Amino acid sequence: MKRWIVLVLAGLIGHGAAAAADAGVASDGDFPPKASPEAMVYRGNIVYSNYCVLCHGVKADGMGRAAKIYNPKPSNLAMSDKNVQYKELIIRQGGAALARSKFMPPWNDELTNEQVSDVVGFLESLKTAAR
Numbered sequence: 001m002k003r004w005i006v007l008v009l010a011g012l013i014g015h016g017a018a019a020a021a022d023a024g025v026a027s028d029g030d031f032p033p034k035a036s037p038e039a040m041v042y043r044g045n046i047v048y049s050n051y052c053v054l055c056h057g058v059k060a061d062g063m064g065r066a067a068k069i070y071n072p073k074p075s076n077l078a079m080s081d082k083n084v085q086y087k088e089l090i091i092r093q094g095g096a097a098l099a100r101s102k103f104m105p106p107w108n109d110e111l112t113n114e115q116v117s118d119v120v121g122f123l124e125s126l127k128t129a130a131r
């Protein structure tokens, strides 16, 4: 009866593990593996929801609830033309350090290195996400 569900699940898990192996990601027993892009984006989304959403908005389009009180407005991160290095720099050091708005806070003391790379990974994933 429910055997087909088990078979389908086993198939999916097997396939995922194979895909991870193909991508050269070492499996650490977690699924998806901690080092996989999927896990990074998942964690980055949590960081974003906690620290960034108020200004940059749920769609990362710069239309957060607090956006209207800032000038210049928080950037549309889904449409950003900046590279990964620049994003990491402004996230760590804040807008003022890069001669941009001081209302983009410096997150270096607040976020761990993992949180910074995860949130950058999340922002990168928005470029390809269907919306």
Ligand code: HEC
Residues within 6 Å of the ligand: 047, 048, 051, 052, 053, 054, 055, 056, 070, 072, 073, 074, 075, 076, 077, 079, 080, 081, 082, 087, 090, 091, 095, 099, 100, 101, 102, 103, 104, 105, 107, 119
């Ligand atoms: C208090 C409001 C606020 C919060 C919270 C905030 N930002 Fe910003 N952010 C800004 C503003 C304002 C700018 C635009 C600066 C400018 O144009 O001079 C900006 C710009 C940026 C940029 C530059 C994008 C580009 O294309 O140039 C990135 C990347 C960014 N923010 C990421 C984040 C991340 C990640 C978080 C959460 C960890 C975050 N921001 C939290 C206000 C905020």
